[in-house]
Amino acid sequence: MIHIEPVSREAVCIAVPFTDQTGTGSRHFGLAPYFALTKRHVETVHILE
Numbered sequence: 024m025i026h027i028e029p030v031s032r033e034a035v036c037i038a039v040p041f042t043d044q045t046g047t048g049s050r051h052f053g054l055a056p057y058f059a060l061t062k063r064h065v066e067t068v069h070i071l072e
Contacts, residue, residue: 034062034071 040055041047049055062071 032065034064037061037063 037060038052039059039061040049040052041057041059042049042055044057046059049057063069064071
């Protein structure tokens, strides 16, 4: 049996779907033509990028 421990991370990447380049949010993740990628700190929940 092989058991691998999960790696602890300081931040997680989040993709936010948009319907246009001005930043209007999209309700459909799979059909969104634009995405913003950002990082969020796991413990403090602050946006890093």
